[in-house]
Amino acid sequence: MGRPSILLITIMEKVCRTFESNLRMFFGTNVQIYTAHGHRELDIQILDKCDLILVSSKNVLTCLPKSFDQNRALIARRTVHMPKLEQLMDLAPGTHCLFVSNTMETVEDAIQLLIRLGFDHLHFIPYVPGERRMDLERIDVAITHGLRELIPETIEKVIDLDTRPIDLTTIFDIARQLDLPMEKAHFYTAEFFRDFVRLGRNLANSVNNEKRLNQKLESVFNAVHEGIISTDEMGRITVFNEEAERILKLSAESCIGKSYLDVVPELKLDKSIQSRARESNQLLEIRNLVLLVSKVPMILDGHLMGVVVTFQDVTIVQRNEQEIRKKSSSLGLTTKYSFGHIIGVSGSISSAKHVAVKLANSDFTVLITGENGTGKEVFAQAIHRHSTRRDGPFVPVNFAGLAENLAESELFGYEEGSFTGAKKGGKMGLFELAHNGTIFLDEIGDAPLSIQAALLRVLQERQVMRVGGNRVIPINVRVIAATNRNLMDMMSKGAFREDLYYRLNVLPLNIPNLRERREDLFILIDYFLHDKRKQLQFTPEVKDVLLNYNWPGNIRELENFMNYLIVIVEGDTVQIEHLLERILNYRATLPASLDSNARGKADEREDILHFLARHGSLMDYENILTILWNFSKRQERVGRSVLCSLLSRPMSESQIRYKLTILNRCGCVSSIPRKTTSKNGLAALNDSDKEFFL
Numbered sequence: 001m002g003r004p005s006i007l008l009i010t011i012m013e014k015v016c017r018t019f020e021s022n023l024r025m026f027f028g029t030n031v032q033i034y035t036a037h038g039h040r041e042l043d044i045q046i047l048d049k050c051d052l053i054l055v056s057s058k059n060v061l062t063c064l065p066k067s068f069d070q071n072r073a074l075i076a077r078r079t080v081h082m083p084k085l086e087q088l089m090d091l092a093p094g095t096h097c098l099f100v101s102n103t104m105e106t107v108e109d110a111i112q113l114l115i116r117l118g119f120d121h122l123h124f125i126p127y128v129p130g131e132r133r134m135d136l137e138r139i140d141v142a143i144t145h146g147l148r149e150l151i152p153e154t155i156e157k158v159i160d161l162d163t164r165p166i167d168l169t170t171i172f173d174i175a176r177q178l179d180l181p182m183e184k185a186h187f188y189t190a191e192f193f194r195d196f197v198r199l200g201r202n203l204a205n206s207v208n209n210e211k212r213l214n215q216k217l218e219s220v221f222n223a224v225h226e227g228i229i230s231t232d233e234m235g236r237i238t239v240f241n242e243e244a245e246r247i248l249k250l251s252a253e254s255c256i257g258k259s260y261l262d263v264v265p266e267l268k269l270d271k272s273i274q275s276r277a278r279e280s281n282q283l284l285e286i287r288n289l290v291l292l293v294s295k296v297p298m299i300l301d302g303h304l305m306g307v308v309v310t311f312q313d314v315t316i317v318q319r320n321e322q323e324i325r326k327k328s329s330s331l332g333l334t335t336k337y338s339f340g341h342i343i344g345v346s347g348s349i350s351s352a353k354h355v356a357v358k359l360a361n362s363d364f365t366v367l368i369t370g371e372n373g374t375g376k377e378v379f380a381q382a383i384h385r386h387s388t389r390r391d392g393p394f395v396p397v398n399f400a401g402l403a404e405n406l407a408e409s410e411l412f413g414y415e416e417g418s419f420t421g422a423k424k425g426g427k428m429g430l431f432e433l434a435h436n437g438t439i440f441l442d443e444i445g446d447a448p449l450s451i452q453a454a455l456l457r458v459l460q461e462r463q464v465m466r467v468g469g470n471r472v473i474p475i476n477v478r479v480i481a482a483t484n485r486n487l488m489d490m491m492s493k494g495a496f497r498e499d500l501y502y503r504l505n506v507l508p509l510n511i512p513n514l515r516e517r518r519e520d521l522f523i524l525i526d527y528f529l530h531d532k533r534k535q536l537q538f539t540p541e542v543k544d545v546l547l548n549y550n551w552p553g554n555i556r557e558l559e560n561f562m563n564y565l566i567v568i569v570e571g572d573t574v575q576i577e578h579l580l581e582r583i584l585n586y587r588a589t590l591p592a593s594l595d596s597n598a599r600g601k602a603d604e605r606e607d608i609l610h611f612l613a614r615h616g617s618l619m620d621y622e623n624i625l626t627i628l629w630n631f632s633k634r635q636e637r638v639g640r641s642v643l644c645s646l647l648s649r650p651m652s653e654s655q656i657r658y659k660l661t662i663l664n665r666c667g668c669v670s671s672i673p674r675k676t677t678s679k680n681g682l683a684a685l686n687d688s689d690k691e692f693f694l
């Protein structure tokens with residue numbers, strides 16, 4: 001007996017080839033295979049002699065001769081090429097898919113199979129060219145099994161699932177009918193299941209990726225300061241973030257999955273769903289609140305996927321705005337100074353300026369050190385103004401003036417009801433206020449240890465949590481800290497955290513004190529006077545005193561002193577008597593040699609002359625000393641007013657007072673308080689008037 005024979009009859013040649021290769025894989029050479037396809041005449045002899053006729057569809061049967069015994073024919077059940085299905089997985093629910101084939105039977109059969117395989121979220125539209133006219137306008141994609149040529153040209157996106165192979169059950173039917181061995185069955189089944197597993201794995205991966213993406217999106221939604229509700233195209237709620245829960249006082253759990261009409265019908269989303277138009281900043285009254293609402297329809301590949309609604313409580317928006325406005329003016333969130341305002345030509349200030357410009361070009365944390373009033377804040381503002389954050393806020397915080405119990409809520413803000421006295425609606429912290437700008441932590445050395453720990457956390461994590469809150473708020477701020485204290489010293493005493501110090505001291509900048517740049521003194525004085533539109537001259541003596549004063553309050557002290565002079569000087573010249581006591585009486589440091597006995601008299605004389613010359617005109621000193629010498633010869637002492645009257649070059653009382661202080665300081669003149677007689681006749685010591693002698 002010969003091999004059993006099968007005649008394959010299909011309309012398309014491609015289908016015939018696929019069937020042949022499917023049967024070969026399963027039955028190998030155990031069957032004789034004949035093929036017939038298209039509208040070519042059928043070889044009746046072959047039709048008669050074959051044991052089994054396998055046809056691709058019922059339609060084909062109608063083409064066979066009437067005499068043909070239909071019991072010998074088998075209609076092939078068809079499956080789908082599994083890996084090709086992946087292309088359908090990216091299609092959004094509701095996508096309009098034109099399913100294209102050559103017979104309606106094939107189309108319907110293929111659609112049924114896809115729906116059974118789980119693609120029931122797609123909207124399939126059967127299509128056989130020429131069968132009926134249809135509007136192809138709303139079609140998103142055409143799907144076919146290997147018949148691309150039948151797809152209308154107007155459709156751009158095409159998914160070809162390839163010719164459908166013979167289903168496994170048909171293979172088993174053939175084997176049974178022809179009594180064929182099943183030895184290769186496992187190849188076919190293995191192939192089939194391998195594709196299936198691969199498809200499943202890819203599907204699982206994409207499900208996992210989607211899950212991860214969803215988790216990320218969820219945390220983004222929850223970090224946002226606005227309520228967010230998202231629905232699908234039917235108006236069913238799919239997202240309900242934490243802020244939405246807080247504003248509407250509803251739990252996400254009780255809302256998700258429900259129609260928005262059952263939860264917040266006031267949103268009136270039907271209009272957005274129908275019109276697909278976005279609506280921004282509508283004021284809606286919902287659950288006794290006035291909300292500022294925006295609705296944005298989500299459209300993907302021309303399909304409405306749902307609507308995203310964002311909203312804020314208007315009272316809070318207004319309060320925040322007011323708070324920001326208030327803060328902007330009271331805290332001066334805008335800067336006053338730039339590098340142009342930093343006056344001085346000395347080497348030390350020029351090099352500090354030079355370094356600061358470089359620091360401004362980076363975004364790292366800066367630690368500015370320097371004495372009181374040297375201009376640390378001026379530098380901080382100039383750095384901010386010169387940086388890429390110049391359009392953002394500059395928020396100064398002074399730790400010296402911040403009470404420990406309020407520091408945390410001031411810096412990080414608080415939520416409503418977090419402590420007694422907390423404002424309704426909570427409050428934004430200074431770090432939040434400085435978002436996208438610079439925060440200036442002034443007098444950082446005065447920050448209590450508890451706040452140092454909190455600051456360290458913020459600097460490390462770049463996010464804050466309001467007092468009494470449970471969500472983290474990401475912040476993007478540049479930190480500039482400043483101090484006049486010796487942080488190293490404080491660290492060694494445990495008063496300043498080492499880890500915080502190293503977080504702050506990324507870019508150090510030291511501002512010189514005024515004593516280190518005396519050459520800038522009169523440049524600064526001119527600047528302040530010019531700024532106040534005042535012209536003042538300084539006598540050489542006054543200049544000398546000012547140059548020798550130690551300016552412990554630095555530029556701030558100098559600026560205040562200029563303001564004082566502007567008020568008290570009546571003419572246009574500053575005389576010695578205009579100077580403040582503390583400046584006048586400042587004990588200029590004597591040369592070390594004057595205190596030492598080790599050096600000879602000549603050296604000593606030289607040093608004294610040098611010292612006197614630095615504190616005024618030597619001729620004036622000579623004039624005073626000559627008068628005192630004449631009195632001393634008679635063993636007499638002399639008071640300031642008599643001395644004044646005897647001078648050949650006139651000097652004012654305060655000039656005399658100053659000169660006598662200097663002479664006294666270098667040991668050339670001695671003084672004792674003058675004895676006066678009081679009204680009751682008793683002798684009294686008058687310390688304000690002294691008598692001088694050599």
Ligand SMILES: Nc1ncnc2c1ncn2[C@@H]1O[C@H](COP(=O)(O)OP(=O)(O)OP(=O)(O)O)[C@@H](O)[C@H]1O
Pocket residue numbers: 341342343344370371372373374375376377378379442483484555556559
């Ligand atoms: N180089 C400068 N040029 C002009 N004015 C300056 C300069 N430096 C400081 N000033 C002025 O000196 C005053 C003190 O400056 P600033 O407040 O920046 O000092 P500070 O070092 O931050 O002081 P503190 O340590 O007390 O906080 C300011 O009014 C400022 O106008």
